[in-house]
Structures are given as C-alpha cells and as structure tokens.
Amino acid sequence: DAMVIQNPRYQVTQFGKPVTLSCSQTLNHNVMYWYQQKSSQAPKLLFHYYDKDFNNEADTPDNFQSRRPNTSFCFLDIRSPGLGDAAMYLCATSRDAPGGGTDTQYFGPGTRLTVL
Amino acid sequence: AQSVTQPDIHITVSEGASLELRCNYSYGATPYLFWYVQSPGQGLQLLLKYFSGDTLVQGIKGFEAEFKRSQSSFNLRKPSVHWSDAAEYFCAVGARGNTPLVFGKGTRLSVIA
Numbered sequence: 001d002a003m004v005i006q007n008p009r010y011q012v013t014q015f016g017k018p019v020t021l022s023c024s025q026t027l028n029h030n031v032m033y034w035y036q037q038k039s040s041q042a043p044k045l046l047f048h049y050y051d052k053d054f055n056n057e058a059d060t061p062d063n064f065q066s067r068r069p070n071t072s073f074c075f076l077d078i079r080s081p082g083l084g085d086a087a088m089y090l091c092a093t094s095r096d097a098p099g100g101g102t103d104t105q106y107f108g109p110g111t112r113l114t115v116l
Numbered sequence: 117a118q119s120v121t122q123p124d125i126h127i128t129v130s131e132g133a134s135l136e137l138r139c140n141y142s143y144g145a146t147p148y149l150f151w152y153v154q155s156p157g158q159g160l161q162l163l164l165k166y167f168s169g170d171t172l173v174q175g176i177k178g179f180e181a182e183f184k185r186s187q188s189s190f191n192l193r194k195p196s197v198h199w200s201d202a203a204e205y206f207c208a209v210g211a212r213g214n215t216p217l218v219f220g221k222g223t224r225l226s227v228i229a
Contacts, residue, residue: 004159033216042206042219043160090159104150105217107159 003027004108006091012114013081021076021111023091032074033105034066035090043090049074078113086115118143118209122220129197130228137192137223139181139207148210149190150217151181155203163205166190177201202227 004025013019023032030051035043047056049068063085065077078085092105119142129135141147148167152160164175171183181192190207204224208217 006159040204040222040224042221045216048216088157092160104162104165105160106162107152109159110157112157 004093004106006108006111010112014116016080019078019081021089023074024072025093027093029093029095031094033092034076037088037090081115083115086113088112118211118218120207120209120218120220122207122223124223126224128226131199132196135194135197137205139190140188141209143209150208151192152206153203197227199227
C-alpha cells in the first residue's frame with residue numbers, strides 16, 4: 001500500500017542535543033509538510049516543500065531545519081532541542097489538485113519527541 | 117486568509133446516539149474542506165473531503181458532512197456512534213493556489229456506554 005512512513009515513532013533526546021526525524025513516502029506526491037503538534041492542540045505547520053522549493057512559515061524557529069534530498073524523503077532537523085520542542089511531529093504529503101491548489105494531505109503516524 | 121472554527125472543544129455522546137460536530141470556516145472563495153480524525157498517539161486520518169459538486173459528502177466509517185455555503189459551515193455527522201469513534205476530530209480548509217491547509221483546534225469526542 002502507498003503510504004507515509006515516519007521514523008522513529010518515538011525519539012528521546014537530551015536538551016541541546018541535535019536530533020533528526022525522518023519521513024518517507026511511496027505516494028510520489030510533490031508536496032511534503034512538517035507539522036508540530038503539542039498535546040490537545042491542532043497541528044502547526046512548520047514548513048513545506050513544493051517540489052524542491054522550500055517554504056518556511058514565518059513563526060517557525062530557526063532551530064528547525066529541513067532537507068528534502070529527493071521526492072520520497074524529507075528530514076526534520078532540530079539543532080538544539082529545548083524542553084518546549086517536546087511534541088508530536090507529523091509529516092504529510094499531497095499533490096496538486098485538479099483546477100489548482102493542493103489536494104488531500106496524507107499523514108504519517110508521527111514521531112513523538114521527548115526532550116530530557 | 118482562511119480560518120476554521122470548531123466551537124466545541126469536547127463532546128460526549130452515548131454509544132448508538134447520533135453525532136454532529138460543528139465546523140465554520142472563513143474564506144472568500146469556494147474552499148476545499150476536510151475532516152480528519154486522530155486517535156491518541158496516531159497521525160491524522162482523512163474521513164472525507166469536499167472540493168466541489170454535491171454538498172453532501174460521504175466518508176469512511178459511516179461519516180458524512182454537508183457543505184452549506186450560506187452558513188460557511190461543514191458539519192460532520194454520524195447517525196450512530198460506536199465506542200471506537202472516540203478520538204480527536206479536526207476540520208481543515210484549503211484554498212486554490214499553493215497554500216497549506218488551515219486546521220481548526222479540534223473537537224475531542226468521548227463515547228460512553
């Protein structure tokens with residue numbers, strides 16, 4: 001089945017220790033997104049790639065970076081995690097919709113990040 | 117800019133009872149509308165979507181939603197709730213052009229026996 005895969009599902013890191021979260025997709029979608037979701041809150045978009053074009057949300061901290069080496073993979077790098085970065089990180093993909101705009105977003109299962 | 121309001125933070129229903137979750141959106145043109153469900157510790161799963169055409173949309177797991185332009189609403193309904201429907205439900209709106217979805221804050225559904 002075509003899907004969005006996130007690894008690892010659970011990540012524990014120490015305060016200030018860099019961490020990388022991984023997302024891969026077999027849907028061949030051209031758009032990939034990273035969201036941060038804290039407990040009982042809506043997902044908050046951090047950035048997205050439209051093909052190779054990187055789009056950063058204005059309020060995404062500089063501490064968060066992303067790489068997309070090819071269509072299938074996208075990485076979220078947190079350079080110096082703080083306690084406030086503990087959250088669920090969701091990856092999603094979509095493609096261009098007929099008539100313009102982006103089509104349905106398909107989400108991975110998420111990576112739960114704990115910062116000690 | 118688009119915005120989404122889900123007025124109910126938490127709803128409790130009895131198993132077998134009907135359900136309606138409210139969603140109001142703000143957008144100047146015809147929006148793309150979505151309902152997602154999230155079980156604890158999981159990602160978001162698409163329940164249904166509206167792009168155009170028939171304003172009553174059928175989704176998975178017996179859910180449906182109705183787009184009402186005059187009320188700027190896209191309420192989610194289910195005639196008979198099952199205990200497994202207990203989860204967080206998110207309404208989202210998208211737009212034409214390369215603009216990501218805007219999510220509501222979610223409604224947590226609890227199901228009691």
